[in-house]
Amino acid sequence: MQGLFANRRGVVVYLAVWLFLGLALAGVITLVGAAAAPNALLFALPVNLVYAFAAGYSAYYLCRSYPLGGARARAIPLVFSAAALVAGGLWLAVGQGWNSLCLLLGVGWAGIDLGHRLAALMLAEGVLLYGFAAALHYLVIEFVRATGAEQSALEARLMAQEAELRMLRTQIDPHFLFNSLNSISALTSQDPKGARRMTLELASFFRHSLGLEAHRKVTLGQEMELVRHFLAVEQVRFGARLLFAEEVSAEAAACLLPPMLIQPLVENAVKHGICHLPEGGTIRLTARRAGSLLHIGIDNPVDPDPPASGAKGQGIGLSNVRQRLAGAYRHEASIHWTRRQNRFGVEISMPAQLSEE
Template sequence: MLGPFGSRQGSLLYLLAWLMFGAALAWLLAAATGVPLAAALLFVLPLALLYGVAAGFSSYFLCRVHPLGRTAAWRLFASFVFAAFCMSALWTAAASGWNELLGGAGVVWNRSLGATIFGLGLILYGMCSVANYLVLAIGRARDLETRELQAMVAARDAELRLLRTQVDPHFLFNSLNSVSALTTIDPRAAREMTLQLAEFFRRTLGLEARGRITLGDELEMIGHYLAIEQVRFGERLAWQEDVEDAARACLLPPLILQPLVENAIKHGVARRLEGGSVRLSAACAGTLLRIRVENERGDDQPAGASGGHGLANVRERLLHAYAHEASVQSSEEEGMFRVELLLPLETREN
C-alpha cells in the first residue's frame, strides 16, 4: 500500500497516533460537555481512525500530484482547500450518522459540536498534508543519497576493473616476448612455457568476480607465474617464501602481488648476469597484514627506482579497495629493493 501505510510498522505507528489523538479528544469532550468518558471514547475513537485513514490517503495523493516547487501557488492552495472542505464535510456527516446509530450511548449532537468537528477536520487535513510533504521530501532525499552512493560504488568498481585488466596484457606481453626468444634457442622450453602460460590464465578466469581471495590462493597463482619464469631463467631465479600460517587465510584483492613479483624479476633478476633472488614474506601484525617483496637491484637499475607501472597499479587498486586503510611503501637499502604492503587484516570469518 501507499501513503501512510507504506509499511506494517509505519501503519501501526500511524494508527496508534490517531488513537492517542482520539483518546485526548474524547477526554476533552467529556470534560466540556459532562458526557461519560466511555460514551465519549465510543463516539470519538472510530471517527478518529476513519478520518486518519481517509485524510491520510487523500492528502498523500494530493501531495504526489502537486509537488512543491512545480505547481502554481494558487492551484496548490485551491486544491487543498477544496479537498479539506470536502473531507471535513464528509467527516461531520459521518459523525452525525454514527451518533444516531449509537442512540442513547452517544453524545448530545448539536450545531456547535458539528461546527467544532468540521473546523477540526480542516486543521487535521492541513496537518496531514504538511506531514506528507515532509515524508515525501525525506524519501526523495534518501533516494537521491542512495543513487549517489550507487553511482560512486559503480564508478569505483569500474575503475577497479580497469586497473585489474591492465595486469593481464602487461604480463602477457612480457611472457610472449620470452616465448618468442626461446623458440629459436630452446623450442622445448618455449613449449613448456606456453603450457604454463595457458595454465596460469586458465586459473585467473573468474577472479574478476571475486572481490577478495586468500593470500594462500594468491601465492598459488604466483607459483604458476614463477613456473613460467623459471623456464626462462633457470637457476638464475631463486625464490624464497616466508609466510605465516595465519597470514595465508587473510583476504586481499586478486593478483595484487603478481605485479610486484613480476617487477622484482624484470628489474632485478633479469638485469643481473648472475641472476638473483626474490623473497616474499607475510605476517599478521595486530589488525594489519604485512607483506614484503624484496629483490636485489639490477646492475643497470637506477637508484631510487619506483617500480614502474606495476607498483603504481598496485597503489591505485589498494586505494580504491581500502581507501586510506592500506598503504604501499617502497625503499632501497644495501642494494635490495623492497616493497611493503600494509592491508587491513580480513578473513572469511570477520
Template sequence: MYGVFASWRSTRLYLLAWLMLGLLLAAMLAAGGADWGASLLFAVPLAIVYAYATGYSAYYVCRAYPLGQAPLPAIVAGAGLSAACVAALWCAIGLAWRSLLASLRLTLGAQPAAELHSELATGLLAGAPQLARLLAPMFGLGVILYGLAVAVNYLVLESERVRRLETQELETRLMARDAELRMLRTQVDPHFLFNSLNSISALTALDPAGARAMTLRLAEFFRHSLGLQADRKVTLDTELELVRHFLAIEQVRFGERLRVAIDAEADALSCLLPPLLLQPLAENAVKHGIGRMLEPGLVRIEAARAGSLLRIRIENDVDTDEADEAGAPGGAGIGVDNVRRRLAAAYGHEAGARWTREGGRFRVELVLPAETGSEGE
C-alpha cells in the same frame, strides 16, 4: 501501497498512532460527560477513517508539490486547500456517524439519544449553537492533523529519496569496481602473454615437459584471474596462489635471474582483501625491477597480521644505475597509485599503501584491516 502505507510495518505504526489519537478523543468526550462506550464507538472509527483519508490524500499532495522543486507558497496553498476539503469531509462523516449512533439509541453525552438526534437535526437545518461548538473544533483539529500527515509524508518521501540515492551510489561504486577489475585484467601486460607463448614455443623443442608445465601454469593463472569478482573479496592465500602462478611463469622466461621468496604467517592467510590487489605489484616488480637487471634479482613477499591490521610487503631488487627508478611515474608508481585508490575505495582511511627505495631495493608496504570470514564475503 504508497507513502506511510508502503509497507505493513509503517502501516501498522501509522494506524497505531491514529488509534491512540482516537482513544484520546474518546477520553476528552468522556471527560465532558459522555458515556465511555459511546465515546469510544464514536471517536475510534472516525479517527481510523480520517487516518486513511489523510494518508492517501497527503501523499498525493506531497508528490504533486515536491520539496525543493515546488515553490513554498504553492506547497502551502495546495496543502491548505486539501486540508480544508478533507477536514470538511471529516466533519460531515462525523455528523453522519453521530446521527447514526443517535438513531441506534446510543447515549453520546448527558442527553438521551432521541433528544440528541433531534438536536442534531435542528442544528443542521437552523445552525444551532451546540452544532457550531462541535464543528469548529472538529474542523480545526482535522486541519491540524492533515498538516501533520503532510509533514509525515514529506519525511517518508525524503527518506525514500535518500535511500534510493544511497542505493544508486552503492550500485555505481560496485559498477566502478567491476570496471576497475576488468581494466586491471586488460592491463595484464600483453607482453607477458606474448613472451610466455614464445617461451613455450622455444621450450617445445628443448624441454617438452617444461613447455607443458608452463602451459598449465599459464592456463591456471588466467582461470583464476578471470573467475574473480570485484565485489567479492578473496583470502590472502588465494591471492598469493595467483601471484605464485604469475611468478612461476615469469621464472621460465628469466630463469635464474628471477628468484622468488614468499613468507606469509598462518593467521594472515585467512584474511580477506580485494582481488588482484597484489598481482599488479608483482608484475611491476618483475617488469621494472628484475627485467632491467643483468644479474639475478629477488622478489620477496611477506605478510603478517598485527592485531586488527594486515601488513603486506613486496620487495624487489632494482638496478642501482637505472635512471628511471621503479617508483617513478610510468613505473611502479602507477601500480602503487592504482592499489592505493582501490584500498581507499574499499576501506577508506583505514587502509593505505606507500613505497620506498633504499639503495638497490624497492619496497611497497600495504596496511589494511584484518578481516576474516568465508571467502567472497
C-alpha cells in the same frame, strides 16, 4: 500504495498516533461535560480511525499530484486548504451520523451531547489533522526521493569505480604476456624443451587468471596460487637464479583483496631485481593480519649500481597497484616502497576483509 502506508510498521505507527488523538478527543469531550468517559471513547475512537484512513489516503494522492518542487507548487496552499475544509466537514458529518446511531441504541453508555461548540471543535480539529497528515506524507515522499537519489548516485559511483578497476586490470595481462612471449621466443633456439615447458606454465597461469576474473575480490590464498604459477613461468627462464620465500599466516590467507594485486609486484621484483643480477637472489613475500588490517610485504634484491637508463623505471606495476588500492579502498589502504642498501621493499596496508561488502 506508498508513503506512510508503504509497510506494516508505518501503518502501525500511523494508527497508534491516531488512536492517541482519539483518546485526546475523548478526553476533551469528557472535560467539557458532553458525555461520560465510556460514551466519549465509543464515539471518538471509531470516528478517529475512519478519519485516519480517509484523510491519509486523500492527503497522499494530493501530495503526489502536487509535489513540492513541481510546476503546480504555488497551488498547494489553496488546494490543501479546500481539501482540509471538505475533509473536516465530512468527518463532522460522519461523527454526527455515528452519534445518532449510538443514541438510537437507547443505552446509557452510547451517544454524546454533540452541541454546536463541540461540532465546531471537531471541524477545526479535522482541518488541522488533515494538514498534519499532508505534512507527514510530504516528509515521507521527500525522504524516499532523497534516499533514492543518494542510492542512484552511489550506484553510479560504484559502476565508475568498477570500470576504472577493470581498466587497470586489463593492463596486467598484456604486459605479462608480452614479456613471457619474448622469453619463449628467446628460448626456442637455445632450449626448446624449456620453451615448451614455459608455454605450458603460461597457459596454466592464464587459465587460473581467467578463473578469478569473475570475482571482484579473491582470498590472498587464491592470489598466492596465481603468484606461484607466474613464478613457475619465470623459473624456466631464470632457473636457480630465482628463489622465492613466502610467510603467509592462515589468518592473512583468508582475507580478501582485488585479483591480480600481488602478481604485478612480484613481476616487478623479477624484472627490476633478479633480471639484473647475474647471481640472482631471493624474493621474500610476507603477509600477516593485525586486527582490522592486512599487511603484505614484498622484498627483493636489486643491482647496487643500476644503469642510468633503468635507475628510475619500475614499470606499471607500482602505479597500477596504487591506483587499484585507491579505487577499491580509498584512504583506508596505502602502499609504500623503499630502497635500503641492496634491497627494494614494498609494504601494503589494507582492510582485512573476510567477506565482500
